[in-house]
Amino acid sequence: MEKLKLLPCPWCGETPIVNCYYNNYWIDCTCGVIKHVKCANTADAVKDWNRLNTTGKEREKIMKLFQTREVVDGMINCRKKPIIIQAKVIDEPFQVETLEGNYKTGKPGDMLMKGIDNELYICDRDIFDRTYDWIV
Numbered sequence: 001m002e003k004l005k006l007l008p009c010p011w012c013g014e015t016p017i018v019n020c021y022y023n024n025y026w027i028d029c030t031c032g033v034i035k036h037v038k039c040a041n042t043a044d045a046v047k048d049w050n051r052l053n054t055t056g057k058e059r060e061k062i063m064k065l066f067q068t069r070e071v072v073d074g075m076i077n078c079r080k081k082p083i084i085i086q087a088k089v090i091d092e093p094f095q096v097e098t099l100e101g102n103y104k105t106g107k108p109g110d111m112l113m114k115g116i117d118n119e120l121y122i123c124d125r126d127i128f129d130r131t132y133d134w135i136v
């Protein structure tokens with residue numbers, strides 16, 4: 001029999017949990033995503049969950065999805081606070097482990113940033129130049 005692999009949560013990247021109550025099986029995640037469809041066995045519940053990772057239509061059924069450049073009603077102006085963080089140009093390819101536990105890759109010339117919670121992340125040099133000034 002084919003081994004069924006439970007895919008990570010499409011929203012948070014964590015491994016979700018198979019739940020069982022009497023003869024109903026379903027999947028949910030600690031981030032709050034719940035696949036409500038009750039299935040007769042674990043395999044069906046896993047297959048049902050895994051479809052979330054492949055089709056956007058399935059996602060839209062349970063959670064609102066904003067497109068990158070969608071015009072959203074009710075948004076009002078705000079301005080970034082002048083918070084000082086730290087940055088360094090990295091001149092070679094590099095990786096940073098993210099808070100979600102995966103790895104992001106930076107290209108030579110990208111910025112290694114230390115954010116307000118002391119977390120490291122990567123910023124594209126062009127975006128850095130458009131949004132930050134060096135404090136010297």
Ligand SMILES: [Zn+2]
Nearest residue numbers: 009012029031
């Ligand atoms: Zn999740």
